[in-house]
Amino acid sequence: MKITRFETFAVPPRWLMCRIETDDGLVGWGEPVVEGRADTVRTAVHELADQFLIGADPLRVEDHWQLMTKGSFYRGGPVLSSAVAGLDQALWDIAGQAYDAPVHQLLGGPVRERVRAYCWVGGDEPAELRDQIAEQAAAGFTAVKMNGAGRTNRLPTVAELDGIAARASVAREVLGPEGDFAVDFHGRFTVAGAVRAAAALEPYGPMFVEEPVLPEYTHRIGRVVESTTTPVATGERLYSRTEVLPALRSGVAVVQPDLSHAGGISESRRIASLAETFDALVAPHCPLGPIALAASLQLAFCTPNFLIQEQSIGIHYNNGSELLDYVADPEVFRFHAGHFARPTLPGLGVRIDEKAVRAADGSAASWHNPVWRHGDGSFAEW
Template sequence: MKQELLIEKIELFRVPPRWLFLKITTREGIIGWGEPVVEGKASTVEACVKEMGKYLNGKSANNIEDIWQVLYRGGFYRGGPILMSAISGIDQALWDIKGKALGVPVYELLGGAVRHKMKMYCWIGGDNPEVVLEQAYEKVKMGFKAVKMNATGGMDWIASMKDVKTVANNIKLLREEFGYDLDIGLDFHGRVHKGMVKRLIDELTPFEPLFIEEPVLSENNEALKHIYSYTSIPIATGERMFSRWDFKPLLEQGTVDIIQPDLSHAGGISEVRRIATMAESYDVTLAPHCPLGPISLASALQVDFVSANAIIQENSIGIHYNQGFDLLDYVLNPEVFDLTDGYVDLFKKPGLGVEINEEKLKEGAKIGHDWSNPIWRGQDGNFNEW
């Protein structure tokens, strides 16, 4: 007989370095975890989840799709980072509950795994050449075979050649040191405007990056028409896109090779799985964005395990944001994220597969955080994209 799994309690924990964790408890005592957060807007998303909680109380946690549809469509205004991130964390927690209730990992409920391990990469600093080699060696020692770094620091709309040459030098250092034993993704981070992208590509092409991420801001995706035909380097984007409707015109335009929806921003497991399937029909690959905590990462991996077009997974273990508390500090079974030759093995535990250390979580919640990204300005005082 199917358990009712009625939602009884919703709790939120704002914890350092910059995360928000959600705990949903059912009347039957099954706990599900989610990570609904926008970096720099944790309090705003927290308020949004609480508003949505008024609808969730007393509902059956079994009805994941119906809850998703109501939360997305029932408030009249739809989409955007705050609403979709709140839905994302709730969706993650509901899948965690269902998997635990049935005693299977979430990927089994999504159709079963298509792979037994997932390739991983981690971020290193690319803003400053002094740290590039040091951080790359640190990640290689941890077991990574791939890294991603920022291609640039702050950049003017039309930058000097001195700044352009600095960008190329960073990846040159890595290529000379590691050869092709290390895959290197370059994140333009939306810092570069259309007028500079092709010039930067000219400088970077000899060092053969794995991909170029967010060569322009997602609101300027039409500019990818000019960039895509200019280079053979795969183009990646999508971390600031929040639903299948955001991805639809990009996929139809045919100017992207790798999509990067974030499991804590793009509607959770339910929606990112749909986005992945849409992308597969356009022969586009999936590499979920994930600079966040263990629940977001576990959710991304559950989608990766079941998506044939998933190629690599970002994670934030040990990155510079994680001061005082790191991703694994909140996890009772950190071994699930252990790397073997650059890969994480298929999870075996039910639900999302991570067990949260609630004592550490409560310790972190007492500290809390008010993280926000820096504001950058150029030499003339004009705003620069971070």
């Protein structure tokens, strides 16, 4: 079996998909994207596929991963790693179809029969937070995630700390003692600011506080870990085992590889195994499309130290298009009391609606994240 063709599709709201075809008719799908840099990643996907994949045996998944990540002198970074990630997903999709098994079966088999999921409920502007959380709880979700603050000073004021605590208080009140909420700081604070913000959250028992400092300050995240009883999570902007290792050595409780950024299924699987040696849990980052979610679920079902799965069905980013718009059979993503059931179809376990993908390709302008500024005009973390 040989790879004969590959294509990429930029589809609304902000996703990039890739399609790999073989000479015996098998087709694999992947989702290689950096949000806000889809066009750049698309170029990298074509460069990698042209150089390493056309004419090759698709079942040599590990060998392809090694070549795509190490076959050039300049390596790493989110663009290259995300390009590799989508192609890796597509290769695993083909492998599962060739062996007539879901990917999680090829990785050792399932360790659970359902996967707990959470949904995002805002938090930048807290006015509607109570209703948003109540709506998700009524839909059967037992966990949500929200931003700890909107635009904020890197060293938060007393008023900003009070706002963080007020959001957490609402979440705990609505969810009760049995529910969980996670708080995302998006690296908006300094180390000292994150310590103060974590202290403000502690009375409300969040499941974890996410990305309290920027990834470039991972070597300092241990200061936050040591300051609080709240579990600390990070990893959506870390793209390899070597980048995750300092966070684990600093004592983070949860790592969050994004399977469309961190080298795909192959590297995210290794990140999860590395985390297990530090007694850390895995909660894959996934505010993306159906292929990224399908790949994440394959990892979740075969990972002993898995915690919870992010998913973007109905998220506010999905303006003009929705995750399920590109799925031929949405049943695989149906929620059962806030959980996903184990997929049984071969490969990634999801059937992509190719007609819908082709029709949507190029139909939306490139998405870029907002740029925030402080009151004095200086740059603010989004």
